[in-house]
Every structure is written in structure tokens, then in C-alpha cells.
Amino acid sequence: xxxxxxxxxxxxxxxxxxxxxxxxxxxxxxxxxxxxxxxxxxxxxxxxxxxxxxxxxxxxxxxxxxxxxxxxxxxxxxxxxxxxxxxxxxxxxxxxxxxxxxxxxxxxxxxxxxxxxxxxxxxxxxxxxxxxxxxxxxxxxxxxxxxxxxxxxxxxxxxxxxxxxxxxxxxxxxxxxxxxxxxxxxxxxxxxxxxxxxxxxxxxxxxxxxxxxxxxxxxxxxxxxxxxxxxxxxxxxxxxxxxxxxxxxxxxxxxxxxxxxxxxxxxxxxxxxxxxxxxxxxxxxxxxxxxxxxxxxxxxxxxxxxxxxxxxxxxxxxxxxxxxxxxxxxxxxxxxxxxxxxxxxxxxxxxxxxxxxxxxxxxxxxxxxxxxxxxxxxxxxxxxxxxxxxxxxxxxxxxxxxxxxxxxxxxxxxxxxxxxxxxxxxxxxxxxxx
Amino acid sequence: xxxxxxxxxxxxxxxxxxxxxxxxxxxxxxxxxxxxxxxxxxxxxxxxxxxxxxxxxxxxxxxxxxxxxxxxxxxxxxxxxxxxxxxxxxxxxxxxxxxxxxxxxxxxxxxxxxxxxxxxxxxxxxxxxxxxxxxxxxxxxxxxxxxxxxxxxxxxxxxxxxxxxxxxxxxxxxxxxxxxxxxxxxxxxxxxxxxxxxxxxxxxxxxxxxxxxxxxxxxxxxxxxxxxxxxxxxxxxxxxxxxxxxxxxxxxxxxxxxxxxxxxxxxxxxxxxxxxxxxxxxxxxxxxxxxxxxxxxxxxxxxxxxxxxxxxxxxxxxxxxxxxxxxxxxxxxxxxxxxxxxxxxxxxxxxxxxxxxxxxxxxxxxxxxxxxxxxxxxxxxxxxxxxxxxxxxxxxxxxxxxxxxxxxxxxxxxxxxxxxxxxxxxxxxxxxxx
Numbered sequence: 001x002x003x004x005x006x007x008x009x010x011x012x013x014x015x016x017x018x019x020x021x022x023x024x025x026x027x028x029x030x031x032x033x034x035x036x037x038x039x040x041x042x043x044x045x046x047x048x049x050x051x052x053x054x055x056x057x058x059x060x061x062x063x064x065x066x067x068x069x070x071x072x073x074x075x076x077x078x079x080x081x082x083x084x085x086x087x088x089x090x091x092x093x094x095x096x097x098x099x100x101x102x103x104x105x106x107x108x109x110x111x112x113x114x115x116x117x118x119x120x121x122x123x124x125x126x127x128x129x130x131x132x133x134x135x136x137x138x139x140x141x142x143x144x145x146x147x148x149x150x151x152x153x154x155x156x157x158x159x160x161x162x163x164x165x166x167x168x169x170x171x172x173x174x175x176x177x178x179x180x181x182x183x184x185x186x187x188x189x190x191x192x193x194x195x196x197x198x199x200x201x202x203x204x205x206x207x208x209x210x211x212x213x214x215x216x217x218x219x220x221x222x223x224x225x226x227x228x229x230x231x232x233x234x235x236x237x238x239x240x241x242x243x244x245x246x247x248x249x250x251x252x253x254x255x256x257x258x259x260x261x262x263x264x265x266x267x268x269x270x271x272x273x274x275x276x277x278x279x280x281x282x283x284x285x286x287x288x289x290x291x292x293x294x295x296x297x298x299x300x301x302x303x304x305x306x307x308x309x310x311x312x313x314x315x316x317x318x319x320x321x322x323x324x325x326x327x328x329x330x331x332x333x334x335x336x337x338x339x340x341x342x343x344x345x346x347x348x349x350x351x352x353x354x355x356x357x358x359x360x361x362x363x364x365x366x367x368x369x370x371x372x373x374x375x376x377x378x379x380x381x382x383x384x385x386x387x388x389x390x391x392x393x394x395x396x397x398x399x400x401x402x403x404x405x406x407x408x409x410x411x412x413x414x415x416x417x418x419x420x421x422x423x424x425x426x427x428x429x430x431x432x433x434x
Numbered sequence: 435x436x437x438x439x440x441x442x443x444x445x446x447x448x449x450x451x452x453x454x455x456x457x458x459x460x461x462x463x464x465x466x467x468x469x470x471x472x473x474x475x476x477x478x479x480x481x482x483x484x485x486x487x488x489x490x491x492x493x494x495x496x497x498x499x500x501x502x503x504x505x506x507x508x509x510x511x512x513x514x515x516x517x518x519x520x521x522x523x524x525x526x527x528x529x530x531x532x533x534x535x536x537x538x539x540x541x542x543x544x545x546x547x548x549x550x551x552x553x554x555x556x557x558x559x560x561x562x563x564x565x566x567x568x569x570x571x572x573x574x575x576x577x578x579x580x581x582x583x584x585x586x587x588x589x590x591x592x593x594x595x596x597x598x599x600x601x602x603x604x605x606x607x608x609x610x611x612x613x614x615x616x617x618x619x620x621x622x623x624x625x626x627x628x629x630x631x632x633x634x635x636x637x638x639x640x641x642x643x644x645x646x647x648x649x650x651x652x653x654x655x656x657x658x659x660x661x662x663x664x665x666x667x668x669x670x671x672x673x674x675x676x677x678x679x680x681x682x683x684x685x686x687x688x689x690x691x692x693x694x695x696x697x698x699x700x701x702x703x704x705x706x707x708x709x710x711x712x713x714x715x716x717x718x719x720x721x722x723x724x725x726x727x728x729x730x731x732x733x734x735x736x737x738x739x740x741x742x743x744x745x746x747x748x749x750x751x752x753x754x755x756x757x758x759x760x761x762x763x764x765x766x767x768x769x770x771x772x773x774x775x776x777x778x779x780x781x782x783x784x785x786x787x788x789x790x791x792x793x794x795x796x797x798x799x800x801x802x803x804x805x806x807x808x809x810x811x812x813x814x815x816x817x818x819x820x821x822x823x824x825x826x827x828x829x830x831x832x833x834x835x836x837x838x839x840x841x842x843x844x845x846x847x848x849x850x851x852x853x854x855x856x857x858x859x860x861x862x863x864x865x866x867x868x
Contacts, residue, residue, distance in 0.1 A: 084848050087841040094838070098551060101543075107535060116785070117532060117799050122778055124812045138849050171848055207812040222656065226667045229812035233660045251860050257853035293852045340827060344556055351550070351829035356857035359830060362842040365551050366826035378558045378641040378663035380824035390814035392800035393774060395785035396793060404528070407521040408796040414518050414605055415572050418727045419691035423790035426685050 002268075002282065002306030006275065007316055016309075020323060020374075024236050024265040024305055027215050034190040034219040041194035046201045052191040057133070057164045061186065063202045068173065068184045076170040077177055084171060091363045092143050092178045098365030099151045102384040108393065115400035118393045123153035124229070126204065127387060128196035129181070130211030130221075131172060133162035133188050139175035140361060144368050144382065145210050146179035152387035157181050158206060160196060162188020188213075193220035197228045210386060212369070231386055235373035236265035239357055240326035240346075242317045242339070243281070245274040247332045247353055253284035255330055258358050260301035261294040267305040269324065271317045278308040318342045325376040328357045347376045398431055436702075436716065436740030440709065441750055450743075454757060454808075458670050458699040458739055461649050468624040468653040475628035480635045486625040491567070491598045495620065497636045502607065502618045511611055513604040522605065525797045526577050526612045532799030533585045536818040542827065549834035552827045557587035558663070560638065561821060562630035563615070564645030564655075565606060567596035567622050573609035574795060578802050578816065579645050580613030586821035591615050592640060594630060596622020622647075627654035631662045644820060646803070665820055669807035670699035673791055674760035674780075676751045676773070677715070679708040681766045681787055687718035689764055692792050694735035695728040701739040703758065705751045712742040752776045759810040762791045781810045832865055 005015055040048040046063045053059050068076075080088075108118030129145040131137060142159065149157050159176050161168070163186045176184055185203060187195060193213075199205030209221060210231035221230045239259035243252050256268035272278045285302060289295050311317045314333060321329060325345035332353040333339055340349050347370030350357050361368045369382035396404075405424045412420035439449055474482040480497045487493050502510075514522075542552030563579040565571060576593065583591050593610050595602070597620045610618055619637060621629060627647075633639030643655060644665035655664045673693035677686050690702035706712045719736060723729050745751045748767055755763060759779035766787040767773055774783050781804030784791050795802045803816035830838075839858045846854035 083844055087844040087848075090838065090841045091845060094545075097545070101541060104538070109535075111528075111531070111799070115798070119800070120775075125778070140845055140849065222659070225656070225659075226669070226807070226809065229809070235660070248860070248864075251857070254853055254857040254860055258851070258857045261851060261853045288853070288856070292856075293850070298853060337829070341554075343825065344559070345823075346825050348826040348828070351827060354832055354835050354861060355828055355830040356861065358846060358851075358854040358857045359835070359839065359842050360826075360828055361854060362845045363838045364549070364828045364830075365545070366553070366828055370826075371823075373660070375660065375663070376823065376825070378823060381826055383824065385819070389779075389805075389810065389812060390817065391777065391780050391810070392782040392794075392804075392815055393785060394782070394789055394794055394798045394800055395771070396789040396798075398788055401788050401793070404524065404797045405793065407524045408793050410517055410521040411525060411574055411796045412792060414521075415574065416727070417692070417695060417792075419688055419695045419722070419732060420792040420795060422722070423685070423688040423692045423792045426682070426688055427788060427790065430682075 002302055002308060004278070004308050006310040007312055016320070019307060022305070024267060030215050031219050034216055034223060037190040038194040038220060038223055041191055041200065042198045049187055049191050049195050049200055052189065053187055056189055057162050059163060059166050059186070066185050066187065066202050068186065073173050073177060073184065076168060076173040079170040080174045085174065088139060088143070088171070088175055088178055091140065092147060094363055094365040095143055095147045096151060099148045099384050103151070104385065104388065113400040113403040114397045116395040119390050120393060121388045121390050123155070124208045124387050124389065125154070126156040126158070126206040127154045127208045127210065128158045128160060128206035130192060130209065130213050130217055131159055131161040132213055133164050137161065137169045137172055139169065139171035140368065141212065142172055142175035143179055146176065146181050148367065148382060148384045149387045150180045152384045154387050158183040158185065158196065158203070160185045160187050160192035162186065162192065190216045190220035193217060193224055197224035208387065210382060231369065231382055232371065232375065232379060236267065237262060237327050237372045238267035238269065239328040239330065240269045240271065240321055240324055241330040241332060242271045242314070242321060243277070243332035244272065244314070244334060245277040246334070247277070249277065249280040249284040251353060252281045252332065253288050255356050256281070256285060256302070256306070257288055257292060257298050258356070259328065260298040260306065261292065264297055264300045265305065266301045268302060269307045269309065269326070271309045271311055271320060273311050273313055273317065275310045278310055282308060314339065321346065325374045327370045327372045327376065328360070330355070330357055345376045347371045347381050401427055402431055436736055436742060438712070438742050440744040441746055450754070453741060456739070458701060464649050465653050468650055468657060471624040472628040472654060472657055475625055475634065476632050483621055483625050483629050483634055486623065487621050490623055491596050493597060493600050493620065500619050500621065500636050502620065507607050507611060507618065510602060510604040510607040514608045518605060519608065522573060522577070522609055522612055525574065526581060528797055528799040529577055529581045530585060533582045533818050537585070538819065538822065547834040547837040548831045550829040553824050554827060555822045555824050557589070558642045558821050558823065559588070560590040560592070560640040561588045561642045561644065562592045562594060562640035564626060564643065564647050564651055565593055565595040566647055567598055571595065571603045571606055573603065573605035574802065575646065576606055576609035577613055580610065580615050582801065582816060582818045583821045584614045586818045588821050592617040592619065592630065592637070594619045594621050594626035596620065596626065624650045624654035627651060627658055631658035642821065644816060665803065665816055666805065666809065666813060670701065671696060671761050671806045672701035672703065673762040673764065674703045674705065674755055674758055675764040675766060676705045676748070676755060677711070677766035678706065678748070678768060679711040680768070681711070683711065683714040683718040684722070685787060686715045686766065687722050689790050690715070690719060690736070690740070691722055691726060691732050692790070693762065694732040694740065695726065698731055698734045699739065700735045702736060703741045703743065703760070705743045705745055705754060707745050707747055707751065709744045712744055716742060748773065755780065759808045761804045761806045761810065762794070764789070764791055779810045781805045781815050835861055836865055
């Protein structure tokens with residue numbers, strides 16, 4: 001049974017605090033193994049990647065077959081139905097349109113001393129996208145990772161997607177082609193992350209790695225962070241639905257299940273101001289669970305981590321939501337727009353009952369790579385910003401240096417950094433001479 | 435002697451590649467120690483922090499003396515000279531003005547299906563800034579970290595600054611007060627990072643941690659990444675000066691030394707199209723090194739990691755600069771503005787001979803926390819963006835859902851995520867009923 005809380009319960013605060021800190025994932029400590037794998041790939045390059053792929057994916061590769069050839073990609077893409085292709089293309093078009101608006105602007109201005117200040121944005125030169133293989137091999141994730149990179153202007157975009165036993169998902173390859181990916185490698189795990197970060201004889205290193213993965217991939221990303229940029233360490237995901245009684249319980253139930261079906265450590269939470277409505281949704285979830293294809297996974301997630309929280313009023317709902325800082329927040333309330341404005345911490349907000357979260361997973365336009373495990377408190381979903389970086393610009397005139405240089409010199413001296421001060425003083429002295 | 439390369443040397447490419455991969459820092463592997471410290475602070479809170487501070491900083495604290503009191507801060511600030519105070523205030527004002535322009539804008543628009551899409555930015559609620567103690571305790575870094583946070587709207591800003599043997603730098607406390615810091619703790623090392631990330635009885639946890647530190651601090655930041663946001667793992671820093679013969683060799687020499695004096699693993703590089711000028715700068719560096727206060731440090735950095743690279747023309751200089759992706763890039767050339775436009779990878783550019791890099795360390799306005807060790811390829815200096823996060827917004831109408839819902843349903847089915855599809859289908863069915 002999911003947890004059922006009411007803010008009027010005397011022990012609510014303790015129960016909610018415990019709920020917030022519930023650990024939903026038993027991350028195995030694979031750090032030592034991953035460190036060895038990375039060292040091996042750095043030392044032996046292709047040979048290590050090929051051996052590890054044989055071991056973990058039961059797939060024999062050569063340096064020549066590490067990457068899919070254009071013909072192989074073509075053959076796989078041809079297997080996709082016209083309907084699936086059209087759906088992918090609609091999704092790609094909408095994701096591109098949304099992300100195109102995210103390109104940050106350069107700036108340049110002159111201040112009152114005559115100094116010119118500003119900044120300029122530019123794309124990362126090469127990016128690598130990790131795409132999980134097997135069950136969780138999602139073409140939508142390829143679009144969500146690759147399109148922001150291409151919109152940002154990334155010149156070279158490589159994908160690593162493991163193909164255990166040689167099995168690949170044609171939709172993943174088609175999504176990569178639609179998004180404009182340049183290279184696709186049939187490798188996975190920590191060895192793929194190491195190959196992308198450090199390069200091998202066959203795989204050129206990239207500057208930034210994004211994309212979800214298992215514990216090995218996450219540990220590897222954490223380790224190569226600094227050598228390359230990474231997006232985030234994704235944890236199990238969650239949805240929070242805030243709904244009043246004027247909703248169809250079954251709609252809310254399937255929305256909750258659409259998160260629960262991802263994996264057993266996913267979390268689905270309903271906050272409502274009506275206990276009867278909460279019960280009705282719970283009943284609807286149970287009914288749907290009878291026939292759902294992934295009822296094993298979704299049922300376990302719902303029983304273990306699901307929650308229904310009854311609040312006195314919707315202001316209370318927003319406060320609790322901010323403490324949860326959900327990855328996905330659905331607002332099915334009378335004035336959803338007004339509530340959305342009040343929310344401080346959420347990865348993505350879906351406003352109104354006609355906006356099921358699944359729209360955002362595929363075709364809404366915003367990115368579906370979002371901060372999990374309460375990290376919406378400090379981080380954002382994937383965007384064009386992840387594939388650009390800023391160079392700050394400063395240009396002094398002699399007059400500007402005369403105006404602010406003495407303060408710099410003074411601070412340099414106070415920090416015992418004499419040469420810093422001298423680099424300003426040498427110029428100021430010249431000004432005084434003339 | 436610094437390395438002296440010429441792009442016309444037959445072995446230039448090999449020598450430059452080796453130069454690029456030279457390891458300048460022997461990071462001790464302190465990860466196991468740091469893991470223990472973090473676990474200890476999580477388990478025992480204040481008691482662990484106090485014990486570790488006694489051990490590492492030879493300072494006996496109690497829960498009551500972990501933080502500076504307002505009176506203590508006042509007393510320390512009163513020790514600062516009027517001139518230093520004025521310099522700090524000028525710096526703060528300019529940094530604030532520059533960063534105020536970085537606030538990103540919210541967006542909202544309606545697309546052709548009638549869906550409303552957009553995003554909203556909001557500040558991180560609480561941030562922690564690490565400030566190294568001892569020699570490298572720089573008030574300028576306090577301003578550079580704290581002001582962007584306050585400009586972003588961070589409500590609670592805590593500083594951790596170790597005070598070994600109880601010694602603190604009054605300028606650090608004054609900088610914190612000028613920047614609007616709310617809490618100052620006299621703790622450091624991995625224990626400070628753990629306390630900020632997980633909280634103790636006395637120290638409330640924060641959502642984001644920024645600021646430089648030693649190997650222990652860096653390892654701790656890497657470990658708490660995910661629980662909180664972090665800025666970057668800073669490595670030894672570097673300056674690249676591109677200068678033609680029409681420069682005063684001594685100016686360039688002090689600019690190079692202003693980086694070299696930071697620490698022995700700092701790196702100063704000159705690229706010039708004139709070998710004689712390169713020699714003249716080298717001679718000027720040697721001359722300055724005779725009397726420089728920090729000549730031990732600067733001399734070692736210059737001898738071990740300094741470099742003079744002679745190019746055929748300035749186009750070559752830009753290409754090499756992008757491969758180095760320097761933290762600081764000074765352009766002392768005829769048309770520095772034009773060259774700045776061509777540069778792809780650099781943390782900060784200082785345009786023209788009247789803009790010594792040290793101006794950017796203190797009073798220019800842009801941030802001096804910049805990507806080191808070639809990470810300007812994929813990351814940016816500290817900014818307001820580090821203290822805000824984005825929530826994406828989607829609102830469908832029934833018509834919008836009718837237009838794009840079927841594609842979402844199709845993709846959900848292709849990914850075997852039935853409930854995702856059902857959450858769309860349930861609503862589409864209602865539309866078809868009416």
C-alpha cells in the first residue's frame with residue numbers, strides 16, 4: 001500500500017520528513033570497478049573497450065565495427081514504421097523549436113570609466129551522449145539529448161549505445177539520424193564513458209558527456225567530471241500530482257502510473273485537499289494495475305514509494321511540493337496558472353488537467369531530462385545551456401585603468417600578490433610619466 | 435628554464451601535444467580519507483566537525499562558537515584600513531553591476547497548436563561558499579562567489595572559512611559583510627563541505643556549494659555532488675598572453691608573473707610572432723624575479739611550467755590558444771578586438787595591453803572564478819547562472835492535446851511504456867466522446 005498522510009495528523013511532520021529522506025535506490029558501490037575500467041581504457045584504448053564489450057554485452061567487436069556504418073544505420077532505420085517515423089519527426093521538430101529559444105545572448109557595454117565589458121557564448125566543440133541499451137533504450141531520450149546539442153552548435157556529436165547480444169533498437173538509430181548525430185558507437189557502461197572522455201585509437205575524445213545510465217555509467221561520469229563536462233547524475237525519477245476533487249480519478253491514476261512504470265524505485269505522489277478524492281484515485285490506480293503491461297514494476301513502485309498526502313488547502317500543497325522539489329509536477333487544480341507561479345522548486349510543471357506529464361516526455365517541446373531526487377532545488381533540466389560556455393570580456397582604456405587600477409593594486413597588496421599589483425602599477429606609472 | 439617552442443620546429447606538434455598533457459599537479463588520493471570524514475560528519479554532526487577542526491586547524495570550538503557572532507565580525511572588520519575598505523567596496527560595486535546583467539529571462543509563448551510553453555528561473559534557496567584559510571585566503575574570492583549568489587536572489591548564504599590556530603583575515607570578514615553573507619563558520623576542509631551539504635545540529639544544510647579549496651575540499655565537493663550542486667573542481671590556473679613585438683616586455687613579464695606567483699603549479703604562457711620579443715620578455719621575467727616577494731613560488735612555476743611559443747603569424751596563435759583553452763587570455767596585439775572574436779575556448783579574455791589580467795582578479799567586474807586545466811572547452815566561469823535554476827512550463831489545451839497527443843501515445847507504445855500512452859489516451863477518448 002502507498003503511504004497515506006494527512007497534514008492534520010499529529011505526527012505528520014515526522015512522517016513527512018521521514019518520507020522525504022526515504023532512500024529509494026540501493027546504489028551498489030561500483031566505484032572501484034569503474035576506476036579499474038577507466039584506467040584500462042586509458043591504457044589500452046580500443047583493445048580494452050572491445051574486451052569489456054565482449055564481457056558485458058556478449059558482443060565481439062573490432063576497431064572497424066565499434067561504430068555503426070552509414071549503411072547499417074540506413075538498414076536499421078528502414079525497419080521503422082511510417083507512423084513511428086512521423087511521431088519521432090513531430091517530436092524532434094517541437095523539441096527543436098522549444099530549445100532554439102534557449103540560446104543565450106552575448107552582451108557588450110561600456111561603463112562609466114570607459115571600460116568595455118561583456119561576454120560571448122560559444123558551443124562546446126564535441127559532445128558525447130550516452131543512451132542506455134536494452135529495456136531502457138529510449139529514442140525519445142536521444143532526441144532530448146542530441147537536439148539541444150545541435151541547436152547549441154556542437155560540431156561533433158557522438159552517441160554510445162550498448163547493443164547487448166548485438167540487439168539494437170532501430171528507433172534509437174532513427175532518432176539519432178533525425179537529430180543530426182555524427183557518430184554512433186555500439187558500446188556501453190563505464191568503458192563507453194571512458195572512451196568518450198579520454199578517447200581511443202578509433203574514438204576521438206569529446207568535451208562534454210550527457211545522458212542517463214546505470215550505476216556503472218553514473219560512477220564513471222562522476223569520475224571523468226573535470227576532464228570533460230557532464231550533465232548530472234540522474235537518480236530514480238518522480239512525479240507529484242496536485243489535484244483537487246474536480247478531476248477524473250482515472251486520469252490522475254494513469255498519470256501516477258506513467259511514472260511508476262519506469263522502474264521500481266520511481267515515485268508517484270498525489271497531494272489533494274480532498275481525502276475522498278485521494279481514495280478514489282488510489283482505487284483507480286489499483287484497477288489500472290490489474291491490466292497494465294508493466295504492472296509488476298509499476299505496482300511495486302506504487303506500493304513501496306507511492307504516497308497520497310491530504311492537505312487542508314492548496315497553499316499547504318505548494319509548501320510541501322517545494323520541500324519535495326519534484327522532477328515532474330502536475331497541477332490539476334482550479335487556477336493552475338496561479339499555482340505554477342507560486343512553485344519555487346520543480347524540474348518541470350505541467351499546467352492543468354489537459355497536460356499529462358507524458359506529453360512532456362515526448363512531444364511537448366521542453367526537455368524530459370530533468371533534475372531528480374530533490375535536485376530541482378539547485379539544478380535545471382537539460383538545455384542548450386549545457387552545450388555552450390561563456391567567455392567573459394574586459395577591455396580597459398588608459399583612463400579606465402587610471403580610475404580602477406589603484407583599487408586593484410591595493411587589493412593585490414592586501415592579498416600579498418605583489419606581481420598582481422605590479423602588473424597594474426607598471427601601466428599606471430606610464431600614464432603618470434606622460 | 436621555461437620551455438621555448440617555435441611552430442617551425444620539425445618536432446613542434448609532438449612537443450606542443452606533450453606540453454598540453456603535462457600534468458602540473460600531483461593530486462594526492464585523499465578520497466578514502468574524505469569519504470570517512472563525510473560519513474563521520476553525517477553520523478555525528480557538530481561533534482565530528484568540532485573534533486576535526488581541533489585536529490586539522492588546532493582550534494577548539496563549541497557548537498556556540500562554530501559561527502562568528504555579529505560582534506566578532508564587527509571587531510574584525512574594524513581592523514581594516516579605510517583604503518582597503520574603499521577598494522573592496524569599489525570592487526563589490528563593479529562585480530555587482532556586471533553580474534546584475536547576467537540574470538536570465540523567463541519566457542512564455544503560445545505555439546500553433548494553442549499550447550502554452552515556456553520556462554521560469556528562480557534562485558537556489560541556500561548556498562554555501564568555501565573560502566580557503568591561511569595563505570590563500572582571498573577577500574576578492576569572497577566577493578566573486580558571494581555577489582553572484584546575492585544577485586541571483588539566494589536567501590541564505592553561508593561561508594565556511596577555516597581559521598587555523600584561530601587566525602582569521604579581517605578582509606575576508608569585511609568582504610563577506612559587504613557582499614551580504616548571512617552566516618560565517620570558522621571551519622574548513624572536507625568536514626566543512628560535509629557540514630554544508632548534509633547539515634549538522636548547528637549548521638543548516640545548503641543546496642549549492644561553490645568556492646576553491648585544497649585536495650580534500652575538491653574530493654569532498656566531488657563526493658557531495660548530487661546531494662547538493664557544486665560549481666567546479668578547480669585545478670591549478672593558467673594565463674596565456676598573446677603579444678606582438680609592439681609591447682613593453684616588462685608589462686608582459688609582470689602579467690606572466692602575476693599568474694606564476696599564485697602557486698608552483700600555475701602556468702604562464704606567452705605566444706608571440708617575434709622570437710626576439712619572446713627573449714626580451716623572458717629576460718624581463720628573470721629581472722623581476724630577482725626582487726619579487728613571491729619569487730620562490732613564481733620562479734618555480736615559471737621554470738617548471740612556463741612557456742614561450744613563437745608562431746609564424748597571429749592566426750596560428752589563435753589556433754594554439756584554442757587548443758590550450760586557457761583560463762585567462764590576454765591579447766596584446768594590434769587588433770585585439772578582432773582577435774577576441776576569433777577565440778573559441780577561453781575562460782576570460784583581456785583585450786589590449788591596457789587590460790592586465792589582475793584587473794579581472796579584483797575590480798573589472800567579470801568573475802575571477804574561471805575554468806582551469808583546459809575546462810574552458812566545456813564550462814564557464816562562475817556567474818549568476820550558478821545560483822539559479824530553471825523550471826520548464828507546459829500547458830496543453832484540449833485542441834493542443836488532440837494535435838500532438840497521438841504522436842506521444844505512439845512513441846510511448848514504441849517504448850513499451852503503456853501507462854504513458856494511457857495517460858494521453860484517457861483524455862483523447864474524452865474529447866472524442868464530446
